[in-house]
Every structure is written in structure tokens, then in C-alpha cells.
Amino acid sequence: MAAVSPAVAETSADIDTDAAVISASLADPDRFATIYDRYAAMLYRYAYQRVGPEIADDVVAETFLAAFRGRASYDLGRQEARPWLFGILTRELATHHRREKARYRAMARATYDTVQDGPADQVAARVVADAARGPLAAALAALAPGDRDVLLLVAWGQLSYDEVADSLNIPQGTVGSRLSRARRKVRRALGGFDPQ
Numbered sequence: 001m002a003a004v005s006p007a008v009a010e011t012s013a014d015i016d017t018d019a020a021v022i023s024a025s026l027a028d029p030d031r032f033a034t035i036y037d038r039y040a041a042m043l044y045r046y047a048y049q050r051v052g053p054e055i056a057d058d059v060v061a062e063t064f065l066a067a068f069r070g071r072a073s074y075d076l077g078r079q080e081a082r083p084w085l086f087g088i089l090t091r092e093l094a095t096h097h098r099r100e101k102a103r104y105r106a107m108a109r110a111t112y113d114t115v116q117d118g119p120a121d122q123v124a125a126r127v128v129a130d131a132a133r134g135p136l137a138a139a140l141a142a143l144a145p146g147d148r149d150v151l152l153l154v155a156w157g158q159l160s161y162d163e164v165a166d167s168l169n170i171p172q173g174t175v176g177s178r179l180s181r182a183r184r185k186v187r188r189a190l191g192g193f194d195p196q
Helices: 006-016 018-027 029-051 053-069 082-095 097-109 120-142 145-155 161-168 172-189
Strands: none
Touching: 018 029, 029 053, 029 082, 029 145, 053 082, 082 097, 082 145, 082 161, 097 120, 120 145, 120 172, 145 161, 145 172, 161 172
């Protein structure tokens, strides 16, 4: 087997970056499907947690449509498109904010009488989680939209502070203050219990 020279390896790595794929998609729009393949499941999981299955498919589709249409303005200096896509998704979710808030209110009112077979630890964990679900949903509904976006991008989207800042076009310090404020309010709403 022939060895690949470092220059060729570098070129191959550059071709695989999100920025390179998006750049190539300007001439060959079908190339954008690679971005979809890389991130659709991740964005769907996040959207599903935010708005449920009824809306998640639509919001993710709208996100990729907006990303495709806006790909010419993508900052090619950013090698990874994940923060950019989460930013678009967050804006799309904002259009569904009222539904999201209503969903949290409904979850807060719902009761869960689930019994689980299995070891006592699993049952105890499920009981604690079910007991916290209503108050947690109510606490999320009560947060300011910007605070909720930051908290959920970190907790459910698993984005770093830098990625959240990129996604929402806010300074990293704002991410920290919004996250701190959101965590404090959620903890207070849960009687000091930390849902992490």
C-alpha cells in the first residue's frame, strides 16, 4: 500500500471540513447533502426535546432549508458548521415559541403514574425523574427565551460556551450570565434540586 504524503493528507482533511463542503455546494448544490447527513440527527434530537415530535421534523427541515439558502454567506473561516446550524435552529424554534411554552405548561400539569419493573434503583430514579418533570417544565416555561435557549443548547444540545455564543451571535460572557441565571431560576423552582 502506498504512503500518502502529508500534503495530500492535509488536502483530504480540508475537503472533508464543513466549510469545504459548503463551499463546494455553491457550485454543486447536491454536496450540501453531506451537511444534512452529518447534523440532521443531532439537530432533530435537540428539536425533539424542545418542541416534541409533532414540530421537530418541520423545524429541522426549515433549518436545513434556511441553511441551504444562506450557504453563500457562511463564514468559510469556521471549519465546523454545527454552531451555525444550531443558531439557525434556535431562530426557527423561536417562531414556534408559543407552542413550546404551551407544551411546557401541559407537561407541568401532567401526572405520571408509571411503574417500572426492574431493580429498585431504576424504579427510584424513575420516580424522582417523574416527580421533577412537571416543576422542571414549568420552570423552563417561565424562563426568558434567551435564557432558555442558552440553557437548553448547553444541556440538550451539548454545545460549548463558544458554540452557543456563535449560534446565538452573543458574547461568550452573555452565555455565562444567561446560563447562570437560568440554572439559578430552575434550581429555585425545583426547591434547590439540581436537575443536572
